[in-house]
Amino acid sequence: MYTVVVISLLIWLAIVWACFGFGASVLRRLRVAPAGLAEEAPFAVALGMGALSFLVLGAGLLGFLGRWPGALLVAVVAAVGGKHLLRLPREVWAAAAGLRLRRLGAVLLLVFFLASFALTLLGALAPSGDNDYDGLVYHLGIPKVYLRDGRIHFIPWLSHSNFPFGMEMLYLLGLMLRGQALAKLFHFGCAWLIALAVYAFGKRWRGPLAGYLGAAAFVAIPLVGWEAMIAYNDLAFALYAFLTISALSRWRGEDRSAGWLWLAALMCGLALGVKMLAGVVLIFSVIALGWEVVRSRAAGPAAARGAAFVLIALAVAGPWYVKSQVWTGNPVYPFFYQRFGGKYWTAERAEAYTAAQKEFGAGGGPVRFAALPWNLTMNPHLFFDQPQVMRPMNVLIWTFGPLLLALVPLMLLAGPVGRPGWMALGFAALYAAIWFAMSQNGRYLLPILPGLCACAGAAGARLLASGRLALAAAAAAFLLACASGAAADLILSGPGVRAALGLEPPAAYLARTSQAYSFAQAVNRATPPGARILVFGDEPRLFYLERDYLLGDHTALLSARDRGSPGALLAALERLRVTHVLAPQEMMFPTQQPSSGSLEAALQGLVLQGALRPVGEYQGPYSLWIVVKPQ
Numbered sequence: 001m002y003t004v005v006v007i008s009l010l011i012w013l014a015i016v017w018a019c020f021g022f023g024a025s026v027l028r029r030l031r032v033a034p035a036g037l038a039e040e041a042p043f044a045v046a047l048g049m050g051a052l053s054f055l056v057l058g059a060g061l062l063g064f065l066g067r068w069p070g071a072l073l074v075a076v077v078a079a080v081g082g083k084h085l086l087r088l089p090r091e092v093w094a095a096a097a098g099l100r101l102r103r104l105g106a107v108l109l110l111v112f113f114l115a116s117f118a119l120t121l122l123g124a125l126a127p128s129g130d131n132d133y134d135g136l137v138y139h140l141g142i143p144k145v146y147l148r149d150g151r152i153h154f155i156p157w158l159s160h161s162n163f164p165f166g167m168e169m170l171y172l173l174g175l176m177l178r179g180q181a182l183a184k185l186f187h188f189g190c191a192w193l194i195a196l197a198v199y200a201f202g203k204r205w206r207g208p209l210a211g212y213l214g215a216a217a218f219v220a221i222p223l224v225g226w227e228a229m230i231a232y233n234d235l236a237f238a239l240y241a242f243l244t245i246s247a248l249s250r251w252r253g254e255d256r257s258a259g260w261l262w263l264a265a266l267m268c269g270l271a272l273g274v275k276m277l278a279g280v281v282l283i284f285s286v287i288a289l290g291w292e293v294v295r296s297r298a299a300g301p302a303a304a305r306g307a308a309f310v311l312i313a314l315a316v317a318g319p320w321y322v323k324s325q326v327w328t329g330n331p332v333y334p335f336f337y338q339r340f341g342g343k344y345w346t347a348e349r350a351e352a353y354t355a356a357q358k359e360f361g362a363g364g365g366p367v368r369f370a371a372l373p374w375n376l377t378m379n380p381h382l383f384f385d386q387p388q389v390m391r392p393m394n395v396l397i398w399t400f401g402p403l404l405l406a407l408v409p410l411m412l413l414a415g416p417v418g419r420p421g422w423m424a425l426g427f428a429a430l431y432a433a434i435w436f437a438m439s440q441n442g443r444y445l446l447p448i449l450p451g452l453c454a455c456a457g458a459a460g461a462r463l464l465a466s467g468r469l470a471l472a473a474a475a476a477a478f479l480l481a482c483a484s485g486a487a488a489d490l491i492l493s494g495p496g497v498r499a500a501l502g503l504e505p506p507a508a509y510l511a512r513t514s515q516a517y518s519f520a521q522a523v524n525r526a527t528p529p530g531a532r533i534l535v536f537g538d539e540p541r542l543f544y545l546e547r548d549y550l551l552g553d554h555t556a557l558l559s560a561r562d563r564g565s566p567g568a569l570l571a572a573l574e575r576l577r578v579t580h581v582l583a584p585q586e587m588m589f590p591t592q593q594p595s596s597g598s599l600e601a602a603l604q605g606l607v608l609q610g611a612l613r614p615v616g617e618y619q620g621p622y623s624l625w626i627v628v629k630p631q
Helices: 002-030 037-061 067-080 087-097 104-125 133-139 141-149 166-177 180-206 208-219 222-228 234-252 258-272 276-295 299-328 347-357 366-370 372-378 403-413 419-438 442-464 468-500 506-513 515-526 566-575 599-609
Strands: 532-535 548-551 580-584 612-614 622-627
Touching: 002 037, 002 067, 002 087, 002 104, 002 166, 002 180, 002 258, 037 067, 037 087, 037 166, 037 180, 037 234, 037 258, 037 299, 067 166, 104 180, 104 208, 104 222, 104 468, 133 141, 133 166, 141 166, 166 180, 166 234, 180 208, 180 222, 180 234, 180 419, 180 442, 208 222, 208 403, 208 442, 208 468, 222 234, 222 442, 222 468, 234 258, 234 276, 234 419, 234 442, 258 276, 258 299, 276 299, 276 419, 276 442, 366 372, 366 419, 372 403, 403 442, 403 468, 419 442, 442 468, 468 506, 506 515, 515 622, 566 599, 599 612
Parallel strands: 532 548, 532 580
Antiparallel strands: 580 622, 612 622
């Protein structure tokens, strides 16, 4: 088992290396000059990962999914940037050799970074459990379906499968080449690429100390540590969004090379290929470019550059939205249903989905918006549905950590902010306002955290240089933040350490820690390999289910007519080639008589007719039924 873990880690490092070479080649063609490896590596690897995701998409649409096609795609990326591959180890070695640990603070920061890296790595290498909800539902679940079927295809029973899937293509590549551990390392890597980018941003802005402190502030956020261990896409979105802002900052600042502008456009397009919320990144970029048009003496060329920026970003993101348009009739499916419509979706489902997103948060209004920094720090339970494992030590109160609340306002009061700072703060303000109006889900705020952490690092560096009292206060604040962040990482990664190190079989680890795994294994044992299961319920976590399945509740897979009577429902089950039904107990055994024409009434009708019979023995709120065709 230890060998499996090591091989996954080595393959991931090789892919990151190949991505760096590809991205470095693109940077050279754009004629941008990053300020050292710390600034170059995040841009280069991000570009390489973006290219790799499109290659996987193309291969999947053509039906070429598997270990050898995946290896070939990585080889193609490596070949493009071959001349830069040998440069990376030399520069990494030179950077490591150049570290100077002459002060206690530097040693403590290094220990914190190494400890956080190790803990989040162990968490990422452990099999996904119940704290990886969306990963088991679709981030990993849908790529597994693609791999099982040998191709990327339209999935009508899960609306999320038609989201932009830039990150999920890397998960698919990981599953193709090795398995879940390799897949999750891509999201883990995004967290540390962001930390490196924050360091480079802060160093260029306020010096090395600001860079180190900003990176530490980011790594110390427990939300970041949790996300680094699971298979979501928020860190990938945050990486591309922050790199967009960083590149725009370079272009608007000391380096007016157009290459930085085109690089920002590429990053913006890749962000749009990960999450539709990246539309805010595009809006902010357009505002920044519009300001340049207003200030420029040559408004025509400036406007042309702005138009080119938008076209590049949309062209890069375009394949995901074109795919959605072709498959569903809605480029941003399932959103804006009233405007675009969409297959297997209804106005009622659109309204319910919007209402579900509105359940997060502290409410609306200007007063509550002004109170966001305080509430996000001291009342984060209003904005999150965090895993239970984070609660024993009350780490939940540090979801964002106190540093941002304490230091970002101080930065505004301690002298000139500078263009990079205003870019980070401006993006944070716009994004937070739109987020506040749409859905106050705390993890959706991740894209603004790198810039705010850079601001906290700049403020901390100023305090450390301004006197003994300020130095002591800043040092204590960073020490507390790093300690709480490391504690959260330890709590989250601790249960899976033995599995991550190969000392415990994944099946044994999951059997004792994951209800989703135990549930899926029970269904696997109760059904034949050729079974096709129609599953009802709110996005059940079925990644470990080794059977073909459909979700019956997440889209309008069954029409109102199909649900209208037992006979119509049985005909729909036959049409969908369903052999088993998996449903919550309350659907099959409701406490009160269901209304005529409802799905529950149709299911019970089939039970009374003998067309559905219970099968299998397992614990949980679900019951499994086999479809018996009438004689």
